[in-house]
Amino acid sequence: MGIDLGTTNSLVAVVRSGVAETLADTKGRHMLPSVVRYQTTAPPLVGHEALSDAHDDPFNTIASVKRLMGRGVADVKQLGTQLPYEFVAGDSPVPRIRTVAGDVSPVEVSAEILKVLKVRAEDTLGAVMPDAVITVPAYFDDAQRQATKDAARLAGLNVLRLLNEPTAAAVAYGLDKGSEGIYAVFDLGGGTFDISVLRLNRGVFEVMATAGDSALGGDDMDHAIAEWFMREASIADDSDHRALRRLLRDARAVKEALTTQATAQVEVQGGAGLWRGVLDRNTLNTLIDPLIARTLAPCRRALRDAGIRAADVDGIVLVGGATRIPRVREQVEAFFGKPPLADIDPDKVVAVGAAIQADVLIGNRRDQDMLLLDVIPLSLGIEIMGGMVEKIIPRNTPIPAARGQEFTTYKDGQTALLVHVVQGERDLVSDCRSLARFELRGIPPMVAGAARIRVAFQVDADGLLNVSAREQTTGVESRVVVKPSYGLSDGEIERMLRESFSHAKEDEAARALREAQVDADRLLEAVTAALAADGDSLLSRAERAEIDGAMAALRAARDGGAIGAIKRGSEAVDAATREFAARRMDAGIRKALAGHRLEEFHSLPPGGDK
Amino acid sequence: MQVDWSKNFFELFGLPAQFDLDPSDLLTRYRELQRRVHPDKFASASAEERRLSMQLTTLVNEGYQTLRDPVRRARYLLDLSGVAMNDETDTSMKPEFLVEQMELREALEEACAREDSLRRLAELANDIEHRHAAKLEELRDCFSRGQGALGAARNAVRELQFLGKLLQEIREQEEELT
Structure with a gap:
């Protein structure tokens, strides 16, 4: 099966009799809201039932958890006011949210969503289905990818591959239309933005470059609209979480209404009673233009990294619910100089592409020559003297990839070397994401500069990193799979799996x-x-x-x-x-x-x- | 008979070890190799085949990246020929090239300070691209002259690296300004 684990909604798709399609729940609904409500004794509610309670029980109802995946406590503080949850204070690097059912990590919340989709697929097909391709934003860093994989394992899924969302969309689109040439996939979802430039040739989907912003999406537009409500209706900033959740819900409804209408009636609970007003599309545009503008810099960078100009792009594919907004389409058309292709369902295309890839990976399509060649979205490097970053694998390198670099000791008699692995484009370590720190010990004492320490990076086809360091003259070795900073340890995952099964029948x-x-x-x-x-x-x-x-x-x-x-x-x-x-x-x-x-x-x- | 890891990238792609190369032919060979070795083709294979597939695909990717870029390809050819680049230790350059570099760097700093810096940067980038293209022709010529001109090829590569770095800096400046 293919799973699109989205910020706002998630979907599951499978290939049946050669046709890939998303699966509906018993009420015929394909999209599962990515919302989990924890309860005192009963198991958590997931999806529509949880969403309808979001504003009544804000502290126990977790929405948009994808924004927290692979993030540290410090990152979460930056998101600050946007999140109504109560975070547990403690020294754990992973943020934990306090609920009536106990403290939960973002990985566990995501696993609840995945479990529901897995059960849906198994019920629909009447078979045990452990294998899945799970999609992630192309611009997700190593920590975010690792957290997603952990969530899948926790949900009892065997991850065949983590697939980049724009690449999945290109697969669904390209195979459907038999397209050849250079395509740009513009993917603006609930909480993430990706732009990928791909070359399609006889079933080979080669990603030339990718860029994006892993904290930008339709959610931010809802916030901009809610803030407008607050200004217009004189609602104080410190209103309680219930009121804020209600405002966000109303903001989303107005945003969706303005996709087809020129004006929308607004009715919100204001400081001085019920406030009635009108939001028109022009005003909406001025509210969201700054956010849309933030998508264009990554577009420019992706084209430059791919070594092409906007005019070289044969087609632009729109993905993600936020690309339904007319203003977004206008701006994309202005940037690329041609109208985007809008003949696909932007909500379902990612899950469908993931299902096709899963079908290929389990060997059901031996006859077809489909192949996805993807890249690493952000440069990988290590810290050197003065808090600077030495890049080892530059962004947009095709994966799997391996590179090494030699370093040496800087003090006489130095017997250990701290290796600090970071990801990002900036020169300073403090501006990049810290992925892992480990120490190579047991270097025999030598004069400064005599040791030859080779640090080797290997990135696999999921975009996940493995680092090893080896002193060349003596063979002293140290090796890490990069995950400790924000991920769960294997032990933690096993413990959680055990716990979840002690509740289950099996x-x-x-x-x-x-x-x-x-x-x-x-x-x-x-x-x-x-x-x-x-x-x-x-x-x-x-x-x-x-x-x-x-x-x-x-x-x-x-x-x-x-x-x-x-x-x-x-x-x-x-x-x-x-x-x-x-x-x-x-x-x-x-x-x-x-x-x-x-x-x-x-x-x-x-x-x-x- | 084993997977031969000692093959050089030209051998891996079934190409002659020479500077001249048809990019579209290289791309076709790259795709054909990927169809045979990529991990997606071995997702349900044994652990051993999966490991080999990842290593080999890594090699094919590295080879493609090396061969498709003329400057990296030239460096690789020189390395195969036993001509070391010695980037760290050997800093001697032709004086006229150093003067040119200093002038270009000054032009870059000046462009950044100007009000119409974006236009200035674009002009400068254009100028450097022309120099880069001319230098590439010089490099091609060096390789066509055989053994005797490898030293000259090495100098051309180093000058190309300077120009490439400068272009990269201009791109970064442009990125910051837009």
Whole structure:
């Protein structure tokens, strides 16, 4: 399944009989409001029921939680007045919200939303569905991506891939229309803005550049309108949270009305009783123009990074509910010099693209040559002397990517080096997002500048970072998967999973066994397919027999029902197929180049044969 | 028979190790390689295949980034030929080039201070782009002359890096102003 986990609304889509479509709840509603209301004893309410209570129970009803994902306590303080929740004071780097059901983290709130969508998909299709592609804003940094992945794990989902929202939209759009050429995807959602420039060629979606603002969206427009209400109706700033939530609800209704009408009647509870007024589209435009203007600088940067001009763009695809606003369309048209394409549903297109990608990843579309080549949105670097950043992987580098840089000690006899990993475009560490700190210890004492410490970054296809540091002369090594600053530790996730299952009917051991069996089945299926394709041409009889033996053992263990045996069996199959995997990869490269003239290398300069 | 990690990027893309290269041919080869090695093609494969796929795709990405940019491609070719760039230690430049650089830097500072700085910056960027293009032609010529001109190619690369850095700074200034 494909899940669009949005700031305001979330959707789930699946591919059935080759057609990708979003799924509705029992009342026929496709969009699930991303709102969770915690209750004293009953399980939390999610979606429409929670939304209708938002203004009556503001402290226990969490909306727009996506804005808090991967954020630290300090970031949340900056959002300050916009959020009515009571945050728990403490030394945890992750903000926790106080509710009647206990303290919850943004990851846990998001997991509640994901669980509802998972159940919806399973009920609709009548099958267990653990695998999902989850979309994230292209401009999400590493911490925000990691938090999203944590939420999915907490909801019992196996994340096939984190997919960038504009890329998902391009997939749904491009496959539908059979488009070729350069497309810009302008994605203005409830709380995030992305612009991605892609080149579409025979099923390959190559992201040339991406830019955005992960704290800008339709929500901000609602706030601008609510502030106008407050000025006009003389409502004090310090009104209680219930009143503010009501104002926001009214603001959104007026914004939506003005999409089709020139004026809208307003009725709000003012300081001196009920206030009646009219908001027209021109006034709305002056309220939201500063926000729309903030989308244009990222558009310019994306075009520049892609090395193209606005005129080179063949089409502009609009995504996200806020792109329904006429003023947004006008400004986009003025910037790109051509009208945007508006023949798709901007709310559903991301989930549909995610479902198509999920279908490709689980191998249902072997016939189709679809491939997504994405990039990293923000530069990754490490702190050097003077609080400055040394960039290691620049923004818009295609992923997966790896880069390394050598550093040295600056004091005689220095035995440890602190590595501080940051993400962002600015020169000062304090202006970038801190992702992780770790220490490489055990460097043998040397004079300053003698040690050679290689810091290596590896970004995977989800855009997630892995960092290692190694002293070259002695081989002292330190390695981290970047997540500690704002994410949950693996231990925390496991504990939460255990807790949530102690409430559920299903018992933990049975679940773990089923997961191990599903993993084993997946592996057996993959190896069987690989053997059918290349077993005869790439393996000797003895090698083939060894793999067949390991597979037979795994099949027996799988049916035997002992988790340890299944895991050992899976590892044995992995080990037995190692050489085969390498040969297949090599054969793949040969085939890729077979259609081309294979040049001779006589022009290789001397010394070039290394 | 193993995945050959010692292949250089030209070999990986099945291209001759030379400066001249057809960008659209490189792009086609890049896409074909990606179709074979990308992690999406191995999402449900064994852990070993997934690991290999990520490493190989990383290599293909790095190779594409290196070969498609003429200056990086030139640096890489020089490296393969055993001509070191020594960016840190070797700071000697032709005096006339240094003078030109100083003048361009002054022009940049002056442009930023002016009221019509955006227009000034655009003019300066245009000027530097022309110099960059001319220098690239010089570099191409060096590579076509073979072994004897590799030293000259190295100098051209260093000058191109200066110009590239200057262009980058102008872009950043423009970004700040808009």
